[in-house]
Structures are given as C-alpha cells and as structure tokens.
Amino acid sequence: MGYLTSYCVRFAYFLEASARYHRAKEFCRMVLEHQHSKLKFYFDIFMVVLVVISVLFLLYEVKHPDGHPFLDAFVQFSLVIFIIEYLLRFWIYSDSHKLFLERYEYAINNNLPFSLRQTLFTIVKKKVEYILSPMAIIDLLAILPSYRPLRFLRIFLLFRIFKLFRYARSMKTFTAIITEKKFELFTLAIFASFVIFTGSSAIYIFETHQNPKINTLFDALYWAIVTMGTVGYGDIVPVTTEGMVVAMILIILGIATIAFLTSIIVSSFQNKLIELKESRLFSEIEKLENYIVICGYGRVGEVVAKMLHEDGYKLVIIDNDDEKIKLAQQRGLIGIVADASKSRILGELGVGQRASQIICATNSDELNVFITLTARSLSKQIIIIARVIKNTHKKKYFLAGANYAFSADETIGLMGALYITQPISYVALDEMVTENTGVVFDMLPIHEHAYFVDKALETLELQEKHLILFGILRKESEPSFQFNPSPSFVLQTHDILIVMGRKHHINVLRKMNEKGSMR
Template structure:
C-alpha cells in the first residue's frame, strides 16, 4: 500500500497532475534549466580552447546531467502504467507502449549520451555531441506552444509535401534552363544540371552567394524570373505552417474551454452544441499574484474557470487552493447571494468569467437551453446539495477537500429565475 502511494505521488510529480503542484513545477523548471545548460555545454565543448581548459569540469557536468536524465527516463517508465489510456494494458504492455511514444523516445535520446560516454568514450564523440543537442527536443514536453507547432506541421504534412514538390520542380526546371542558356558561355560554372541546381537553390531561397551568376542577356532574364518566383515559393510553406499553427492554438483553446464548461454539474446534461454556446459567453480576465478576484460580501453573480495559475479561497476554517482547469462560483449562477469568502490569486492567473446576466440573455433566446439549466438547478436544490462558504461539493472535491456534515449545513435558495428579474441586486 505504501509503495502504491509512493508510486502515485511520483506520477503526480512527474506528470504534473494531482495536488503536488509545487513539487511538479519545481522539477519541471529544474529539468528545463538542465536541458538548456546541456545544450550550451555541448556547444561550448566543440571549442578546442574551452575543451582543453575546462574539459574535466565539462565532462563531470555532462555525466551528472546524463545520469539525471537516465533516472528520469527510468522513473517515467516505472509510473507509465498509471497513465489513464495505458492502465488497461497491464504493467508490462503499458510500459512497452509508453516506451514507443514520441515523448519517451525523446527522453531515451536524452539519456543515451551517458551510455555512449561510459562505454565508447573516444569513438563516439560526434554521436554524443549530436545526441546532446537533440536534448533540445525535450523542451516540447514543457512547452504547449512548441507541441502545438509540431502538431500543426504534422497535420499539414500533405500540404507541405505538395509545396515541397512544387519548389523542387521549379528548382529543377530553373537549373535545366540555366544550364542550356549558360553552358556555352560559362562551361566551368554550369558544367551540368547539378551545378545549375546549386545556382537555382541559392537564387530561389534569395540567398544569392554571387559565386555563380548568369552573364548572358537571356540568362539574366531567366535569373530575374526565378528570383521573383522565389519570394512566392518560400512564402507558400510559411503560410501553410502559420495558418495551421494559428488554427491549432485556437482549436486547443476551444477544446480546453469546452471541457472546463462541460465539467460543471450545472451544464453536464447539455448537448455539445449547447455547451459550445455557453463557452462563447466566457470573458478573459488576467489577475496578478495577490490580486483580489472576489471580495467577501460582494454579490456572487458570476463564476470563474481557471485556465492558468492558481487561486486561494479563504474559508472559515481553512484555505482552499484551486489550480488550472478548476472552476468555482457555480452557485453564483443559481443563488445570487453575498459571497462568504474572499478569493485571491495565489499566482498570476488567467481566468474565464461567466456572468449571470450574459447567461440569462442566452437563456432568454433559447427556451430549451433555459429549461435544461433551470431543471438542473432545481434538482440540485431539491437534492439538498450542501455548501461550504460559497463552494459546492464538486468544487471542494477539485481541491481534495471533503467538508463535514456540520460545516455543509447551508443549502442554496434558487433565485436565478428566467422570468423574474426583480430580485437582482442593482449594485452588480
């Protein structure tokens, strides 16, 4: 039992899930620093003077870093069977499947330089340098933007392949034309189409080294046309990647927002299209560390989703901390009473805010949606959903808090009525 709890704690720290946020972030920041340090050292080690003067120290740092990356890889394999998609495969097959995952392969690449240095200290210098530089790929684990860029490139691989074929065809055609035009005039520089391909590549990419240039009038005309075509050809894959990256970011943000809204009990019975309509009502709000999000005594007329950061909710007997993906203030959409707790930003936060007035307008437009939400609200009140401060049971469970029956003695009164606007506080 103790081994299982240790394994679970290790999984939460390595994968940044659960309540061990501080330890997980500390580990990820340390590994990011170590990756960047290793890349810098791998570059410096190729300088002969640096390698001669600090070779011993660099070797010690590289061995230590390699040992840490190897331990990280082994520990990630150890907890691989706790990943939700892999649990059903059992301890052995879940680890084998995880080992074949791109993230695990990159982790293995990060650990391989240590093995090469230990067993092939002299023969594998080039391989070790390359593998050390490939540790840069490990940053993708800690960078959502980099992962989105990789996904965008993979998603548009057919379009990128098509544009590459077009560029290759233009290069070949340009090289052939220039060979035919300039071969008699410059037999040394345009000895073959292969030499013409070199000129075509440097021209289309707008590099233009100047070591091979056309001298005949017809050759200059061909070169001018190729240079103008180069701008459009280079912009083609750039435009594909840029649009795909923007679409990937938008899609990821929408999916994250949609999934957060779908977790709220008040909306869990809605259709996907209805949840999407509610998601469109969310407004972004940034709060600096220590800033007050909601003051005790204010009218609770909005709920919050935490897209980044962490908030602290000070209750009567304890402080509840909620992190990314959590929500609070659901009861504000049901029972617009005074807030009984002050909510502050424990760290810099990016919040998504759903105001009751905005939701009310949507419900006024869609009677079916309004009926579903109001039925759920009445069922929650009729079922006697208990409240601690202004948090419902589901919201407390996000933070791992389970209040006693005496503490959760207050039941919300339903005041969020589609047809009655008179009870709303004008001070909101």
C-alpha cells in the same frame, strides 16, 4: 503451466497487490505527465534550465575539448538525469503487469490456452510504440552527445534543444500547428522539391561547361535552393541567357512558395492565438484554490461578479461572448471564452477539484440546466447556484442537482411588494445593505475541515464580533432554513451561515473558520 509462465503470473499479481509500487508509479506520472500538478510545473522548470545549461556547456566543449572538472561533472549529471527521465517515461507509458493479467485471466475464465509468447510480444509491442514516438526519439538522441568517444554524435546536440518542446505549452502549440497543417505543408514541400530539382537540373545542363563555379550536380542544387529562397549570396551567378531565365523563374516561384508558406503559418497562428492565451489563463487558474466559477457575464452575472469581487472572493468568469470576457478582464477578473456546458471545459476550470462553487447565470434556462447537470456529474460536493429564467422550470434545476435556484424577476417582484406593503422596512433594509453603511448580508459555508464543525453557535461569540446571525441553511433538514437558531444550535458540515454585519468583521470570522483556530 511452465515454470517461467508460473513465475511471470506470480510476479504480475505481486505488482498488482503492491501499494508501494502503485504509489511510486502514480508519483512519477504526476511529476512527468499531470498537467495540474505543481510538481510537474517545478520539474519542467528544472529540466528547461538543465537543457539550456547543458547545451551551452557542450557548445563550449567544441572549442575547448580539454574541458574543465566542473564542466565534466555537470555534463555527467545532466546525462544521468536525461537517462533517468527517459527510463521513467518508458516505465509509466503502459502498465505491463495489468496487460499480462488481463490476457491471463481472460484465458483462464474462458478455458483457453494461455500463450506467454504472445502476451510478452504484446507487452513489448506496447513499449516499442513509445520508443518510436517522436518525443521519445528526441529524448534518446539528446543523450547521445554526452558520449565523448563518439565525437560524430555531437550532431545530435540540437535534439537537446528540441526537448524544450516537451516542457513548454507554447512550443507544444507550435507543434500542433505543424501537425494540423501537415497536408498543406506536405503539398508545398512536394511542389518546392519539384521546382528545386527542375531548376538545378536545368542550370546544370546550361551552365556546366560555361560557368566554372558549377562543376557538379550538388553545385547546381545548392544554387537552386539559394536562389529559390531569395537569399542571393552571389557566390554562383549564371552566365548564360538560359541560366538567367532559369534564375528569374526560380526567384518568382520562390517568392510564391514563401508567400504560400507564410500564409499557412500565419493563418494557423491566428487560430491558435486564442488557445495560447487560454493556456496561460488555465495556468493561472491551476494555481487557485477554493474559487467560484461564474457561467455567464450578462446583467445578472456582472452584478454578482462585482459584489463577490469587492468582497475578496476569487472568481473565474466563463462566457461565449468575447466582448463580455474582455469587459470582465478589464475589471481585473479572470475570464475564459468557452462553452460552459462542455464537461471538458468545466473539468479544466477545476470544477470538482479546486472550485468550491459554480454560479449558472446565463440568459437561458436550457443552458443553465445543462451546466448544472455537467457540474454535478463532475462533483457531488460542489455548491451549484442557478439563475431561473422562468419559474415553471425551477423544479428542473433541483432535479439536475442545483443546491439553490433563484429568479431575478421573482426577487424584484418581492422587493416591489415589500416596498408597497412595508415601505419603512424596505427603506431600512435598503440602507443597511448599501455601500453607504458598509453593512452587508453574506454567506459563510462550513466545509468538511472547517473549525466551526460540531461547534455550538454560542462558541462563535458573534455579538462580540459585531455580527448578527440571520439564519442557517441546512439542506437535509426540514425546514432547510433555520431562522434565528438558539445559541445551543450545533453546526454541521455543509451548513451555511447567513450573517449580517460589516465586511471586515465578516472576513475576520471567515478567516477564523478557514484557519481552524479561534483568535
């Protein structure tokens, strides 16, 4: 092994073992690329403002070449920021040391000769891949207008405006539209080019010696483009009969081309409008913490959402039915039209990260079980509550990872039996939990960092807070439900308190638990 190869291997292992290096690179990725990062949100706003102001200043310099000290300083500042951003994106695009070590260790483990030249070529090829990407080219060209000695490079000033496509989701969507319809647009461009070339050639042949305003092929090309675009400046007008016929044909073909182009763009925008709206909704969801995702806004989902919304819970509704989501949005809820069984959708909704619970309330056991499986694969800690359609499927929910599974029909049957066998008790419970009295049953989950962890029940002073403890759910214990536990009962992480009382008293207890202090 040569000296240079040995040095490169040691340096690659040094980078791999450096925690500071990995933290720095991860921080840069979070700021520049992570869609759910607040740092990226603030960075994007800063860059949009910087790009707009720098473009305005550079436009000001066109008429005022002498400039101003403050203007010059700002232009240099923006230049430094753009260069730093370009270099950081170049750095985080790939992990060169990991690629180096993969090839080195593969060669060592398989007793093969290690080629430093081929490895470096692969690393450079990966970086060149970034340099030649469209957004990287725009970033590079956006830097060039700042070099004062090269005045002709000011033409690249427009590329600073194109940088805005990197920081705005709506602009990214527009770019996606162009990309998706590139075949149709390319076909239309070929047709338009053929028509323009034919029209300019014809007008050049017919008008050159008859029309003093058409002396070169460029004049004919200019006229053909203006005519086909139906602009009609009137600076060049055909004077021969043949030229007039060419003009009429170009106008008709121009209208047809513009109509075709408009139909392509409009149809694409119609398909993307829902995505644009969802993009804004996902941006709102990214700002939420500790919220509940309700899958399905049918009879059960609607009732559950109504009660939780009235109790002040943050909710996100997801359903395939556009009409149901519109109804949820009219009631002040965040609603997404999507398939809740898809892992990508649940991941974008924050399941496994910011969402604390998910309720599967669709009208299908198969769909509810699949949503449960998907949610559990994304997070081991999230609380999953599932609606059971047929009681014979209840066991499948727990096998899929549900924390709780309930059957609306079974609950209604139990309530009916209670009314027949114990009508007085039923009436008393019904009166207590209706909105007339304001008394409700509610759950208080004990999270990992909650104040009530490792605290005895007597320290909560529930009676002084006008609350009654009905029981505690502890899944790992037998039995899982502790009815009327003793005052010395010690709370643990993931316990759920079932309390009864007025809403504002329960909310006070919940805030104390979340804030981590008894006040």
